Amino acid sequence: MSKHEHLRAxxxxxxxxxxxxxxxxxxxxxxxxxxxxxxxxxxxxxxxxAVARADWTPTALLWSPGLLPLFAMAGALMGWxxxxxDLNIARALDRAADxxxxxxSAVQLGGHHxxxxxxxxxxxxxxRVGGTREAAALPIRAARELKWLPVPAIVLTxxxxxxxxxxxxxxxxxxxxxxxxxxxxxxxxxxxELADLPEPQxxxxxxxxxxxxxxxxxxxxxxxxxxxxxxxxxxRAELEKKAEGTRDVSMRQAAxxxxxxxxxxxxxxxxxxxxYQAAAAELEALADQLSENQLALSAEDFEAAASDLDDxxxxxxxxxxxxxACRGAAxxxxxxxxxxxxxxxxxxxKSLNSNAKNLRKCDSLCRSRSLLDDIARRLSxxxxxxxxxxxxxxxxxxxxxxxAFVRNSDxxxxxxxxxxxxxxxxxxxxxxxxxxxxxxxxxTPETAGEISVTPTVSPDERADSTQDFKDMYxxxxxxxxxxxxxxxxxxxxxxxxxRYFVAIKPSEDRAESNLKTD
Amino acid sequence: MNYGRTPFALRANSMEVGxxxxxxxxxxxxxxxxxxLLRTEINKRIVGYTDVIDQxxxxxxxxxxxxxxxxxxxxxxxxxxxxxxxxxxxFKRIQFTPDLMxxxxxxxxxxxxxxHHGRTFRFQPGPIFANLVLADxxxxxxxxTQSSILEAMQEQSVTVGGKTHxxxxxxxxxxxxNPIEMEGTYPLPEAQVDRFFFKVDVFxxxxxxxLGIIDRTTSDDEIVIAPVIQRDALLEMQHTVRxxxxxxxxxxxxxxxxxxxxxxxxxxxxxxxxxxRFGVSPRGVxxxxxxxKVRALLAGRFNVSCDDIRQVVHPALRHRLIRxxxxxxxxxxxxxxxxxxxxxxxxPAAAA
Numbered sequence: 001m002s003k004h005e006h007l008r009a010x011x012x013x014x015x016x017x018x019x020x021x022x023x024x025x026x027x028x029x030x031x032x033x034x035x036x037x038x039x040x041x042x043x044x045x046x047x048x049x050a051v052a053r054a055d056w057t058p059t060a061l062l063w064s065p066g067l068l069p070l071f072a073m074a075g076a077l078m079g080w081x082x083x084x085x086d087l088n089i090a091r092a093l094d095r096a097a098d099x100x101x102x103x104x105s106a107v108q109l110g111g112h113h114x115x116x117x118x119x120x121x122x123x124x125x126x127x128r129v130g131g132t133r134e135a136a137a138l139p140i141r142a143a144r145e146l147k148w149l150p151v152p153a154i155v156l157t158x159x160x161x162x163x164x165x166x167x168x169x170x171x172x173x174x175x176x177x178x179x180x181x182x183x184x185x186x187x188x189x190x191x192x193e194l195a196d197l198p199e200p201q202x203x204x205x206x207x208x209x210x211x212x213x214x215x216x217x218x219x220x221x222x223x224x225x226x227x228x229x230x231x232x233x234x235x236r237a238e239l240e241k242k243a244e245g246t247r248d249v250s251m252r253q254a255a256x257x258x259x260x261x262x263x264x265x266x267x268x269x270x271x272x273x274x275x276y277q278a279a280a281a282e283l284e285a286l287a288d289q290l291s292e293n294q295l296a297l298s299a300e301d302f303e304a305a306a307s308d309l310d311d312x313x314x315x316x317x318x319x320x321x322x323x324x325a326c327r328g329a330a331x332x333x334x335x336x337x338x339x340x341x342x343x344x345x346x347x348x349x350k351s352l353n354s355n356a357k358n359l360r361k362c363d364s365l366c367r368s369r370s371l372l373d374d375i376a377r378r379l380s381x382x383x384x385x386x387x388x389x390x391x392x393x394x395x396x397x398x399x400x401x402x403x404a405f406v407r408n409s410d411x412x413x414x415x416x417x418x419x420x421x422x423x424x425x426x427x428x429x430x431x432x433x434x435x436x437x438x439x440x441x442x443x444t445p446e447t448a449g450e451i452s453v454t455p456t457v458s459p460d461e462r463a464d465s466t467q468d469f470k471d472m473y474x475x476x477x478x479x480x481x482x483x484x485x486x487x488x489x490x491x492x493x494x495x496x497x498x499r500y501f502v503a504i505k506p507s508e509d510r511a512e513s514n515l516k517t518d
Numbered sequence: 519m520n521y522g523r524t525p526f527a528l529r530a531n532s533m534e535v536g537x538x539x540x541x542x543x544x545x546x547x548x549x550x551x552x553x554x555l556l557r558t559e560i561n562k563r564i565v566g567y568t569d570v571i572d573q574x575x576x577x578x579x580x581x582x583x584x585x586x587x588x589x590x591x592x593x594x595x596x597x598x599x600x601x602x603x604x605x606x607x608x609f610k611r612i613q614f615t616p617d618l619m620x621x622x623x624x625x626x627x628x629x630x631x632x633x634h635h636g637r638t639f640r641f642q643p644g645p646i647f648a649n650l651v652l653a654d655x656x657x658x659x660x661x662x663t664q665s666s667i668l669e670a671m672q673e674q675s676v677t678v679g680g681k682t683h684x685x686x687x688x689x690x691x692x693x694x695x696n697p698i699e700m701e702g703t704y705p706l707p708e709a710q711v712d713r714f715f716f717k718v719d720v721f722x723x724x725x726x727x728x729l730g731i732i733d734r735t736t737s738d739d740e741i742v743i744a745p746v747i748q749r750d751a752l753l754e755m756q757h758t759v760r761x762x763x764x765x766x767x768x769x770x771x772x773x774x775x776x777x778x779x780x781x782x783x784x785x786x787x788x789x790x791x792x793x794x795r796f797g798v799s800p801r802g803v804x805x806x807x808x809x810x811k812v813r814a815l816l817a818g819r820f821n822v823s824c825d826d827i828r829q830v831v832h833p834a835l836r837h838r839l840i841r842x843x844x845x846x847x848x849x850x851x852x853x854x855x856x857x858x859x860x861x862x863x864x865x866p867a868a869a870a
Contacts, residue, residue, distance in 0.1 A: 087767055087866060105765035105821035117541055117763050120820045 004115060007122040011106055014129070018089040021134040027079035029143050034075025036145035038068040039152040046156055050163035061163055065156065089138065096137035099128040178382040183222045186378055190216050193371050198274065202357075204242070205364045211235055212368060215375075225379060232376045236369060243365045251276065251359045253366075254315035261304040263297060268308075274363050276356035283349035290342035299336060306333035325351040470506045477501055541761035541820070549758050549815045553579075555746045559604040563741045564597050565730035566723045573718045573833050574601065574692065580808035581756050582715020583671050583691040585656075585706075585837060589698055592720045593731075598652045598692045605752055606745030607649035607688065612667075614659035616702060620666035624676045625683075641678060646670050647685060649749065653693035657703045667691065668710045688752055708796070708840050715805050717837035762811040764822045767866040771824050772806040775831060778859040779839055789858040793845035798838040805834040824865045831856055 001009070042064040049060035090104035097103070106125035112118045178186075194216060200206040218231060255271035258264050263286065270279035289295035297305070309330035316323040329344035352359075480497060489497075553575065560571055570586075574597070577584045586594045595611070602609030612623060625644030631637050645651065646667060653667055670676050671691050676683045693714065695706075711717070723731070734741060747755075778785040780797030790797070809830035810822040817826075832853055839852040 091767075091866075100817065100819060100821075100825060101765070101768065101823035102819065102821055104767060105763070105823070108765040108767060109763050109821070112763060114761075114763065117761060117820065120541065120543070121763055124820050 004119050004122070007119060007126060008110065010126050011103075011110070011122060014093075014103075014126070015086060015090070015107065017134050018093060018138065019084045019086070021138045022084045022089050023080060023082075025138050025140050026082050026084075027076050028140060030075035030079035030082075031072045032075070032143035032146045034071040034073070034078075035068055036143070036149050036152070037075075038071025039149060039156060041071065042067040043152045043156045043159065046159040046163065050159055057163070061160055065160070093129050093132060093134075093137040097129040097132040099125065103129045178222070178225050178379065180222070182382040183219065186375065186382070187216065187219055189378065190219060190371075190375055193374070197367065197371075200364075201360070204361060208239070208242075208364060208368050211238070212371065215372075219375075225382065228379055229376060232372050232379070236372045236376075239365050239369050239372070243362070243369075251316075252363055254312055257311035257315050258308040259311075261301065261308040263295065263301055263305055264308055274360065276352055276359050280349040280352040280356065283345045283352065287342040287345035287349065290338045290345070293338070297336075297338070302333050302336040302341075305341075306330050309333055319355070321351050322348075322355060473501075473504065473506055541758055545758050546815055546818055546820070549755055550818060552747050552751060552755060553816060556601075556604055559743055559746045560597070560600050563600045563734065563743055564593060565734060566727035567593070567597065567720070570718055570720055571597065571601075573716050574598075576809050576812045576830070577716040578605075578688070578690050579752075579755050579759050579812050580715060580805075581688065581690075581759075582805065582808065583693070583713065585693045585695060585711065585714040585717045586720055587695045587697055587717060588720030589722070590696055592722060594694045594720055595652060595654055598650065598694075600743055601692075602650040603743040604745060605650070605747050605749070607749060607752070608686075609650045609652070610645035610648035611652040611654060612645050613654045614656050614663070616658060616660060616704075618659045618663045620663050621678075623663065623666045624670065624678055627679045639679070641681070641683065643683065644676075646676060647683070649686060649688055649690065651689075651691045653691055655696055656693040657695050657705055659704065661704055661707065664704065664706060664710060667693075668713055671713050688749070688756060711837045712799055712801055714837060716809070716833040718833055719836075759808065759811045759815060762814050762820060762822060764807055764811070768810070768822050768824055768827060769807065770866055771863070772803050772810070772827050774863045775806070775827070775859055776800075776803045776835070778863050779835065779855070785859075785863055787855075787858045787862045789850070789855050793841055793848075793850050793855060794839060795842040796840040798835050802835050802838045806830060809834055828860060831860060 045067070046061055046064045049057045049064070086107055087104060090107045091101065093099075094101050094103050102121070102125035106118075106122045109118050109121055190212075194209075194212055197209065197212075200209045212235075215231060215235060219228060223231075252272050252274055255268045258268035258271070267279055267282045267286065270276075270282055286295065290297075307330075309326050313323050313326035313330055316326055325344070325348040329341065329348050332340040332344040480501070484494065484497070556575060557568075557571060561568075564571065574584050574586075578601070586598075588594055599609065599611070612618075621644065623644050623646050625642050625647065627639040628642045629637050630640040651667075656664060656667070666676075670685060670689075674685045674687075674689050676685065691714075696703075774785050776798045777783040778787055779790055779794060779802075780786060781791045781794055806827050807822070810826035813826040813829060814820070814822045835856055836852045839855060841850065841852060841855075844850075845855075
């Protein structure tokens with residue numbers, strides 16, 4: 001490399017470093033300016049939004065601070081892409097080195113035909129500026145506008161704080177979905193329920209119990225409401241999976257059918273306690289007593305037994321073996337034949353014994369599902385300690401104990417979340433005398449329109465309802481019809497709804513359907 | 519690009535091409551030394567006037583002519599004479615009077631009788647045929663007489679009787695003007711004033727300088743000025759000046775300053791638009807660049823800087839700017855207009 005080329009290379013190298021420095025400088029400068037003007041723009045938009053008080057006001061107020069980083073990034077990008085003027089930076093280096101335009105002249109004279117003279121200029125320039133750092137030539141200073149940034153920032157903060165739309169949005173985002181008291185009540189209820197659960201006997205029951213305890217631990221951390229509901233839904237789905245293959249029969253619930261027969265009272269209590277083997281043994285003993293004429297049954301006793309066994313058979317309709325055995329026993333009891341009844345009871349006992357494990361498993365799953373549903377319902381009903389705009393009591397903090405509240409929406413109407421998802425309901429028959437349970441308040445999107453919720457049961461779902469089911473049914477149908485008229489619902493979903501309402505209809509009106517169809 | 523240029527020395531017709539030296543650090547150091555030597559020698563007799571002497575020498579080394587303006591008795595003539603003595607250049611003084619004729623300056627053909635009693639015309643060169651010509655009180659001669667010297671300044675030749683006589687290099691006219699006496703004077707036409715490289719204002723000096731004058735001129739000590747720079751060396755210095763490179767941004771800066779003195783350009787200032795009748799001609803930008811080159815060499819640089827240009831704006835341009843009547847009536851000087859131009863015209867890439 002000749003001396004001239006070497007000098008040119010040194011010059012180019014210096015110029016490269018200066019260019020990089022200038023690019024960084026410009027990027028920072030324009031980013032700072034962008035931040036300032038972004039803040040100003042945010043103030044303008046927030047001001048306009050606050051004055052306008054339009055539908056878009058809360059959104060505008062929420063998003064306006066985002067202009068600051070946006071403008072800053074845009075400024076940084078512009079600074080990075082801006083062309084660097086070599087003469088600018090060369091003269092800056094000359095000023096820093098007090099070199100009287102030597103370096104700038106060397107940069108511009110590079111192509112001069114008098115190469116010997118150019119070489120002299122290059123040597124002189126590089127010798128003079130060699131010891132000068134790029135930072136001295138191109139110092140990074142804060143943009144002038146930056147010192148004024150606190151002004152629009154403070155104004156913006158005040159606007160966001162004082163503007164009503166902003167407060168609503170802030171409050172909406174900051175509002176607790178579940179208040180600490182509600183979490184406390186929920187945790188206590190779950191702990192109580194877990195304590196009431198029987199000791200797990202099988203590894204499967206142990207696993208379920210562990211999962212429920214993990215859920216209890218999770219709820220102690222007061223997670224996001226949606227996360228908690230999602231976890232509950234996940235656990236429920238796992239239980240559903242475990243329940244596949246087992247006949248979904250709640251023997252304990254079915255035992256409620258045995259009401260009138262004194263002979264079967266102990267059997268029923270053992271069934272309700274979930275001790276199916278003992279219940280089978282009781283049936284066996286009863287059968288033995290009948291065979292050995294140790295138990296005297298009157299006609300009324302036989303009739304009562306037949307009625308109870310028949311009701312039990314209906315409850316166990318989904319379980320072929322048990323249902324068949326029950327029907328057999330009911331039939332024997334209705335014929336008032338002791339021996340036949342004894343044999344039928346033995347068959348029932350045997351069937352009960354052989355299915356005890358499955359029934360226990362089913363009980364465990366049902367219990368767990370019921371617990372999860374209960375927790376999910378309670379969690380969904382949590383309002384963060386507030387009732388919102390309560391139409392009934394007018395109290396914004398009635399803690400959700402008010403009978404009803406109405407919330408207005410600017411969109412069309414729809415059903416309140418809580419009816420479950422239609423896609424999951426298979427249209428199966430529900431038991432008429434099933435204990436009142438509110439549907440699971442799953443994660444369904446609310447649609448628009450006037451929404452109403454009528455709590456129809458007491459807070460504890462196992463207690464007696466405060467309202468007659470017939471009255472509640474009529475009200476539910478009326479509201480569903482009103483919402484269906486407003487909302488465009490596909491025919492398939494309408495059919496789901498029709499079958500649902502038919503299934504839960506009070507028994508004396510089962511022949512007619514109140515729900516109109518398309 | 520070379521543009522097919524002829525080396526300066528060939529134009530001067532006084533040096534062999536082969537003896538021209540390329541600019542180097544040695545050449546710059548030599549230039550600085552000779553300049554300093556010259557200045558020191560001149561200062562033996564001339565007290566103070568550092569700027570004036572520097573400007574005059576700058577013009578000489580740039581190959582230009584100088585118009586010195588100042589009240590009588592400031593030593594303008596003495597200064598020029600001293601410069602001539604220090605530079606070993608032939609020197610002639612022409613005292614301009616109203617009755618001076620062109621032939622008195624350029625020379626004329628006179629009838630000459632030879633030994634055979636034949637009569638022929640022989641050219642008798644005038645005082646203009648010197649290296650350094652002092653045109654004293656040039657504004658006292660008639661325009662016709664003024665034009666004869668001005669032609670020589672521009673062409674570096676004299677035409678008499680249809681025959682052109684070249685003037686020897688270096689050729690420099692140092693003219694003086696008295697700004698006080700206006701009666702009986704013929705102010706130089708603006709177009710003619712434009713031919714002077716520099717117009718140097720000579721002002722009365724201060725107390726210390728007057729003490730120096732008293733000391734040197736009122737005693738019986740004779741100050742001898744020795745020639746410290748030969749003619750060839752001066753020519754070489756002039757050649758070195760021309761070799762200094764000027765970057766484009768400096769050229770643009772000089773051009774923009776000149777354009778700012780015109781009323782209808784992008785760089786015009788408010789004062790220009792209001793007070794200037796005619797702006798600076800292209801000779802002005804030539805003067806700026808050449809003078810800038812001299813300053814660069816004196817600073818030991820191979821390049822001209824914007825600051826060099828700024829330093830020479832006033833002497834190079836003040837006489838080239840023609841004011842209108844409003845400026846004269848309001849007493850707005852060309853210096854003020856140039857100050858405004860310097861403030862208004864930004865340096866290329868000044869902000870970083």
